[in-house]
Amino acid sequence: MLLSRPIRFGANYVPSAGWFHSWLDPSPDTYRRDFEDLAGIGLDHVRVFPVWPWIQPNRALIRRRGVDDVLALIDVAAEFGLSVAVDLLQGHLSSFDFLPSWVLTWHRRSVFTDRDVRDGIAAYADTLTRAVASRDNVFAVTLGNEVNNLHPANPTTPQESRSWAAELIDVVRAAAPGLLALHSLYDATWYDPGHPFHPADNVDLGDLTTVHSWVFNGVSEIDGPLGPATVTHADYLVELAAATALDPARPVWLQEIGVPLPDVPGADAAEFVRRTLGAVTANPALWGVTWWCSHDLDRSLADYPEREYDLGLFTVDHRPKPAAKELEAVIGEVRRAAGTGRATGTGRIAGTGRIAGTGRIAGAGRAAGGRRALRCPVDLRTQPERRAEVAPGGPFHTEWVRLRQAGPLAVVAGDRADDAPHLRTRGIDVVVTQE
Known part of the structure; x- marks a missing residue:
């Protein structure tokens, strides 16, 4: 099944001056210079990160200046x-983690389970969502960046974490029914059998699924910076998400992907971009790609892991890096193959359905049918305790990577391998089993 909207291409916005501390001293001129960089390479969107404690420093105080x-x-x-x-x-x-003081020190209480804290978060989510929905170029609100990273300091259970996210999704939808409401998690959701945020949460809650692909999770150690396991990891995550969703047409947003040092040396950055995007943009489930990140981190700022300083598409003085140039080239090729120009729509929801357009396109290798699939012995929806079996380097992943080298390869969960409507919707003609 093909839908009409083009793949979206964007960047996670890290300001070139001051990192996210720039929210304390905002500069529209800096924004203009940075956004000129991004628009110049053909990107159509940015994902932005207001820092929660600086807008809601007290549970009963939401700063209007911060919202503005x-x-x-x-x-x-x-x-x-x-x-x-x-x-x-x-x-x-x-x-860095960001929590307001009203959940720390002697106020310490869980962001996931404490009722007063949850009510305070809901008030914040409602206020900020209603404000940003007033702007026509806003298309989505995500609950937060990798909120499952808050788990170690805020112990929770699968039931509690799901209830927390579902409640906030409802708040966002009520505040802005025309925007995409999303739940964002990093890949422990898919690979860590003990993690309290489950794959089903990611594919059931919100209007589309988001995945974050980082090859420093051990993938790059399998076969090197340009090996098949490394450059297909993003495509693998998209496939796990598509295989786990009850709705076979549910889109998947590759919401974060980057070129981390030293896992991918600078000399290999451009080729990593080309091979990775060449694999994932052929996937019919893909809604969009949002690069991490827009600009490097200024080395005058201290105490970051070394790889964080060089993840930008642009340097702090606005020079495009090899990854940016290659991304620009790939975007042009994908759009020419699809017969589309730059995506300028907002992605807002129209009519009665939640999704106005999924971002899928014909062409550019995104086949509607004729795809092979590898049958997964694990149903991540119902067997999250078996997540380690699909982790990179395991037998299933190894077989998927081997078969993927011959062309696009879907993943299908066990009992869906015989579900003809599911397979037809995902363009799967042949299902093979693991050797």
Whole structure:
């Protein structure tokens, strides 16, 4: 099944000056220079990260100035034809966690289970969502960046974490029924059998599934920076998500992907971009790709892991890096193959359905049919305790990578291998089993 909207291409916005601390001293001129960089290579959207404690420093206080600063950034993005996705709770950004003081020290209480805290978060989510929904170039609100990173300091159970996320999704939908409401998690959700955020949460909650692909999770150690396991990891995550969803047409947003040092040396960055995007843009489930991140981190700032400083598409003085140049080239090729120009729509929801368009396109290798699939012995929906069996380097992943080298390869969960409508919707003609 093909849908009409083109693949979206964007960047997770890290300001070139001041990192996310720039929210304390916002500069529209910096935004303009940064967004000029991004629009110049053909990107159509940015994902932005207001820092929660700086807008809601007290459970009963939401700073109007902080909200207005977010709107000002969104308005500058519009000047460059960029649509915007807004994250609410910054669980984890470049190795730093962000929590307000009213859940710390002698106030310590869980963001997931304490009723007063949950009510405070809901008020924040409602206020900020209603504000950003007033801007036509906003298309999505995500609960937060990798909120499952908050789990170690805020112990929770699968039932509690799901209830927390479902409640906030409802808040966002009520505040802005025309926007995509999303739940964002990093890949422990897919691979860690003990993690309290489950794959089913990611594919059931919100309007599409998001995945974050980072090859420093051990994938690059399997076969090197340009090996088949490394450059197909993003495609593998998209397939796990598509295989886990009850709705076989549910889109998947590759919401984070980057070129981390030293896992991918600088000399291999451009080729990593080309091979990775060549694999994942052929996937008919793909909604969009959002690169991490827009700009490098200034080395005058201290205490970040070394790899965080060099993840940008652009340097802090606005020079495009090899990854940016290759990304620009790939975007052009994908759009020419699809017969589309730059995606300028907002992605807002129209009519009675939740999704106005999934971002799928014909062409560019995104086949509607004729795909092979590898049958997965694990149903991640119902067997999250078996997640380690699909982790990179395991027998299933190894077989998938081997077969993937011959062309696009889907993943299908056990009992769905005989579900003809499911297979037909996903364009799967042949299902093979693991040797």
